[in-house]
Amino acid sequence: MAVVFPLIAILAVAGYGFLKVGYGRWSSPARRPDPEMSAPAPLTRRALLFGESPVGTVAMRPPRAVEAGLFAERCTRCDDCVRACPEQVLVRDGDGLPRFDPTRGECTFCGDCVQACASGALQASVAPPWELRASVHEGCLPAHGVVCASCREVCPESAIHVAPGARGAATVDAARCSGCGACVAICPVGAITLAALPQEAMA
Ligand code: SF4
Ligand code: SF4
Numbered sequence: 001m002a003v004v005f006p007l008i009a010i011l012a013v014a015g016y017g018f019l020k021v022g023y024g025r026w027s028s029p030a031r032r033p034d035p036e037m038s039a040p041a042p043l044t045r046r047a048l049l050f051g052e053s054p055v056g057t058v059a060m061r062p063p064r065a066v067e068a069g070l071f072a073e074r075c076t077r078c079d080d081c082v083r084a085c086p087e088q089v090l091v092r093d094g095d096g097l098p099r100f101d102p103t104r105g106e107c108t109f110c111g112d113c114v115q116a117c118a119s120g121a122l123q124a125s126v127a128p129p130w131e132l133r134a135s136v137h138e139g140c141l142p143a144h145g146v147v148c149a150s151c152r153e154v155c156p157e158s159a160i161h162v163a164p165g166a167r168g169a170a171t172v173d174a175a176r177c178s179g180c181g182a183c184v185a186i187c188p189v190g191a192i193t194l195a196a197l198p199q200e201a202m203a
């Protein structure tokens with residue numbers, strides 16, 4: 001008994017040390033996504049409560065929406081487009097207007113929302129469907145030595161380039177990007193956002 005007791009104590013201390021080193025390695029800044037990098041855009045209290053767009057951004061309307069002012073006039077807030085979307089990527093904003101939320105998935109441009117809209121706020125004649133384009137921010141893992149190409153793998157337009165060997169952030173070819181949003185939700189650190197890009201900027 002006099003030998004067994006110190007032996008148990010030694011094993012317990014050694015086990016604790018092993019676990020601590022292991023955890024320390026896993027949780028070192030090099031392995032862990034930086035919370036600053038993955039932080040979502042700031043939301044107001046009202047936005048959090050009512051699902052509004054983040055501060056400083058223009059709400060992303062459904063594809064083939066008429067000009068913003070006219071859209072707000074024509075849209076009757078009926079939610080028909082929101083209900084019609086098979087991908088469930090449209091949400092009702094705090095003001096009742098519909099908004100595309102790419103964190104819910106990809107717009108396939110199926111046109112169901114446009115067909116469902118009886119008010120003229122969404123029109124099949126609006127082309128291109130929108131001017132949204134993806135952009136990659138500094139949190140992108142390959143820019144920090146971590147291999148990742150999730151966005152490239154899901155992009156239906158082959159618009160994303162990721163250099164092999166984690167040598168720099170992913171880049172988006174704006175001329176190919178359709179703004180579908182498939183890359184947004186898949187990114188493990190939230191490094192991709194969509195924003196309206198004027199056509200001339202894509203030339
Ligand atoms: S085009 Fe289709 S997938 Fe895209 S928002 Fe409209 S209903 Fe949804
Ligand atoms: S999904 Fe794309 S943008 Fe996100 S970390 Fe991976 S390579 Fe970067």
Ligand code: SF4
Nearest residue numbers: 155177178180181183
């Ligand atoms: S928004 Fe769609 S088309 Fe554009 S880069 Fe992302 S996945 Fe590709």
